[in-house]
Amino acid sequence: MKQKTTGYSLLACGALFGISVATSAAAADVSKLTESCIGCHGKGGANTEVAIPNIGSYSAEYMTGAMKLYKTKERPCPEVKIPGGAKKGSKSDMCQAIKDLSDADIKQIADSFAEQKFVRTPQKFDPALAKKGKALHDKLCEKCHSEGGSVASDDAGILAGQKMAYLDEQIKFFTEGKRPMAKKMKPKLEELDKAGIEAVIHYYGSFK
Ligand code: HEC
Numbered sequence: 001m002k003q004k005t006t007g008y009s010l011l012a013c014g015a016l017f018g019i020s021v022a023t024s025a026a027a028a029d030v031s032k033l034t035e036s037c038i039g040c041h042g043k044g045g046a047n048t049e050v051a052i053p054n055i056g057s058y059s060a061e062y063m064t065g066a067m068k069l070y071k072t073k074e075r076p077c078p079e080v081k082i083p084g085g086a087k088k089g090s091k092s093d094m095c096q097a098i099k100d101l102s103d104a105d106i107k108q109i110a111d112s113f114a115e116q117k118f119v120r121t122p123q124k125f126d127p128a129l130a131k132k133g134k135a136l137h138d139k140l141c142e143k144c145h146s147e148g149g150s151v152a153s154d155d156a157g158i159l160a161g162q163k164m165a166y167l168d169e170q171i172k173f174f175t176e177g178k179r180p181m182a183k184k185m186k187p188k189l190e191e192l193d194k195a196g197i198e199a200v201i202h203y204y205g206s207f208k
């Protein structure tokens, strides 16, 4: 039916990324599944809202993990005003966005964002703080967030060029125990005082 029209391009795309032919028919519906995501996160996962992270290129592994944490409400779901699409202007959050999705839907959605490019947000940052932040990052964070946190295959999100306000809030969630964190990240993050946290955030914001 309607899947036929897009079947070809998806098949070609699937072949390119080594996805089996069997999944390509189901994948035709992925644009429907991602429609609501795009209303908040923007096309290709890039938007200009400070509280909404850009998610293009995020690894499918990380995306799947994150979405499951919202589904079980193990990650807080701050409310935002939907910036675009059919529900523009109304308020919602990640827990709402994810609640009716099956594991199979989540996997398809994750794969589709993983194929996009990450768009770095141009942000105001303090160069002296960013320099201090780079030194702290290299010492404490680079091991898992390589190249300044710009490598999607680290499965640890993208920090370089991510929204500074978003990162600030996530670090608060981590330190307040509201978001689960990698066991070995905890002692490293605890080595940063308030000024250190501010410095690493300016470092991530300095990526253009
Ligand atoms: C109502 C707006 C809204 C909608 C709709 C929405 N998101 Fe989000 N999303 C957010 C906000 C706000 C955050 C940051 C929440 C937080 O503080 O953890 C977020 C966070 C995320 C994250 C975590 C990013 C990270 O760096 O850890 C992922 C992954 C994500 N969204 C994927 C999706 C997908 C996939 C969809 C569609 C099924 C979707 N979102 C729909 C607003 C939205």
Ligand code: HEC
Pocket: 053, 062, 065, 066, 137, 140, 141, 142, 143, 144, 145, 155, 156, 157, 158, 159, 167, 170, 171, 180, 181, 182, 183, 184, 185, 188, 189, 192, 200
């Ligand atoms: C042992 C590995 C490890 C170390 C060291 C580490 N992290 Fe992480 N970090 C992770 C992983 C894994 C995640 C993804 C957590 C998840 O799955 O929700 C993450 C997630 C994050 C996030 C959330 C990203 C997002 O998109 O929401 C931030 C911010 C962050 N780390 C900052 C830091 C900072 C700052 C340091 C250094 C002080 C650091 N991390 C050190 C492994 C690490």
